[in-house]
Amino acid sequence: MEIAELWDPEPGWLNTASYGLPPRPAWEALQAALSDWRVGATSWEPWDGSTTRARESFARLIGADSENVFVGSTVSAALAPIAAALPDGAKVLTDDVEFTSNVFPWQVHADRGIEVIAVPGDDVVGRITPGIDLVAVSAVQSSTGAVLDLPAVVAASKQIGALVVIDATQAVGWHPITVDGVDALIAHSYKWLMAPRGATLGYLSPRLQERCRPSAAGWYAARDIHGSYYGPVMELDPGARRFDQSPAWFSFVGAAPALELIEEIGVETINRHNLALANEFRAGLGLEPSNSAIVSTRLPGAQEAFAAAGIRAAVRGGKLRASFHIYSTRDDVQQALSALKPLIRG
Template sequence: MSSEFAELWEPQPGWLNTASYGLPPKPAWEALQAVLGDWRVGATSWEPWDESTTRARAAFARLVGAEVADVFVGSTVSAAVAPIAAGLPDGARVLVDDIEFTSNVYPWMVHADRGVEVVAAGTDKFVEAIQPGIDVVAVSAVQSASGTVLDLAAVVAACKEIDALLVIDASQALGWLPLTVEGVDALITHTYKWLMSPRGATIGYLSPRLQERCRPLQAGWYAGRNVHGSYYGPQMELAPDARRFDQSPAWFSFVGAAPALELIEQIGVETIHAHNLGLANEFRAGIGLPPGDSAIVSASIPGAEEAFAAAGVRAAVRGGNLRASFHIYSTQADVQLALAALKGLVKT
C-alpha cells in the first residue's frame, strides 16, 4: 500500500480483527465528527446528512456492477433478508452452509410454521448440494468462521441449472474480494467490517425478478416515490424500483459509510485484495499453513488466544479456532508481532 493511503489510518499495532469490525479511514472519521458537531448544537437540518445515503448507494452499485435502481439501504443483513424470506411460497426449501452466519439463516427458519424448510450442507460439499428441489440458496461469499471463499461462479451456474434464487451475504467479502452481482438475485452486505463504516448501514442489491416476488414489508416514508411527500396520511405511493425496500437510514452510519466506500473505489478492490492476501499468506506460512485465497485465517492453535492477549494482538476465536483477519491498514509488522506471540505454540 502506498504511503498516500497508509496515512489515512492510525491503528494501534496488532489489530487483526477486521472480520469483527473495520477501522474507519480518516475521511470517514472526519465526516462523522463534523456531523456529530452539527447535531450537538443543531447547526443544520438532516437533509445534508442524508445525501451520504445517496452517495453510499451509488458507490456500492459501482463496486458490484449493479444499477443504482436495484440497490436498497437498510440497517442489518437479517432485516434485509426478511422480506425475501417472507416472499417465499409455503413449503419452499432453502439451502445454507452448515456454518453460515445466522443473519442469513434465522430469517428463513422463522417461516417453518408454513412449511419453509432450511437444509444445510458442509462447505466442501455445498455446490453438490444445489440439486432440484432447492428453491433458494442462501450463502456467504466468505464464511465468517473459517474464512472460506465461496466458488461463486460454480454456485451461480448450479443455481441457474435448477432456477433457484441465489442470496449472497457479502459482509465478510465486499471491500477486499472482487465481486459482481452477475447471476445473483440478492447481494447484501453490512458495511462495518471490510467496508470500514459505522455499524448501522447495510446496503444490498435485488435483481428485478426478485423485486417482483417480494413485498416491501418494512416500507415507511423513506420508501416513498417522493420521500418528502410521504410523511403523513394513508396515501401510499412507493418507489418503483429497489428503493421501495429501503429502511429509513441511520444518518450518521451512512455519513461514515459514503467516504469509506468511495475510498475503497479510489484504492481499488484488486489492490486491497493483493495487499490482504499477501499478509494473510505471510501469516499462514509462519504458522505452517500452505498459501490460501482468503484475508481471514482460521487455525487451531491451543493457547493462541492467551498468547495474543499477552502480546496486545487483537484477533478473535470462532468455532473454537483462532481467527486473524488482514485488511488494507494491516502491515508486515502486525504479522511479525502475531507470529512472535505464537512462537513455541506452532510447529512450522
C-alpha cells in the first residue's frame, strides 16, 4: 500500500498544528479496542500493551532510552513536578509567544519567588546568562512555526548550568530532534504524531529525575504494577516510570501504531515532504523559504477566503496559520493559493 493511501483526509486540511489525522493502522486499532470495550470482550491488559509500545517508539524517535520516558495526559501536568522542584527565587527564561502549557506551570509558583522572563524568540539564546536557572521553550513554536536552534540553547545553558526543558509537541513527528543535552522533552501526541488526544510522552534526564518528586504517583508508577493495587507499601519504579500517570488506554491504543508508522516512514522523509509543500505555499504568497512545516503570515481576509473555499486552517496571534504534514498534497497547496489569490499582491 502506498503511504498516501494510509490516510483519508478531505481536501483542504491544513491544520495539523491543531490536530493530526490518524493513519489507518491507528484508526483500525482504536475501533477494534472500542468494539471490545463495548461488549467486554477482553481485559484491559492488551490495551495497556500499547502504552509500552508507544513509550518505546517515542524513545527511539527522540534518541532516548525507554527507561527515561514517562507517560501522561497533558504537557502542563508533565511539567508540574519539574516546576515544584525549582528552588525558591529561581528564574525561568521562555519565549514571549510560548504556548502557555510551558509557561503557567512555572508561573503558578510566583508565590515562591519563581520569576518567568519572556523574551522574543530571536533573543532567547542571547539571554541565557548567569542568573537563569531553567530555559523553557518549544522546539517549534505553535503560533509562528519558528524552529528553535536547539544546539545553541543547549550550549548556552550548559555554560551556566541551567536546565533545558523543551515542549516538542509541534516538532516530534516531522522535525528531527534528539534529547542530547536536554533535561526534559515533553510532547503531546495528538498533533504531528497523529494520535488521539490524551497521550503525552516525555523524557526526563537521570539528573532531573533525582531532583523531582513523583507527586502524582499512583499504582501505575510502581515497580510492580499488578502488585500495587492496594495498601500502604510503596515501591516506585526506579526510572522515569515513577512519573507515569495512569494512561488513557484508548489514546495509547491509537498512539502506538501511529508512532510506529512514523518510524517506518522515517522522520527525515516526512520532513522533506512537509517542507517542500510548506515552501511551495510560502512561494505562492511571496514569502522566503523556511525550515518549518508551519506557515504563519498576516494576510487580511485570509480566514474568510479559506472558509469560503472549504479549507481548514487556523488563525493564531492575528495571523493565518497553515500546517502541512505527510498526508498533505500539492493539490492542497494549490487549492489554498487559489483561494487566497485575490488577496495576494504581485
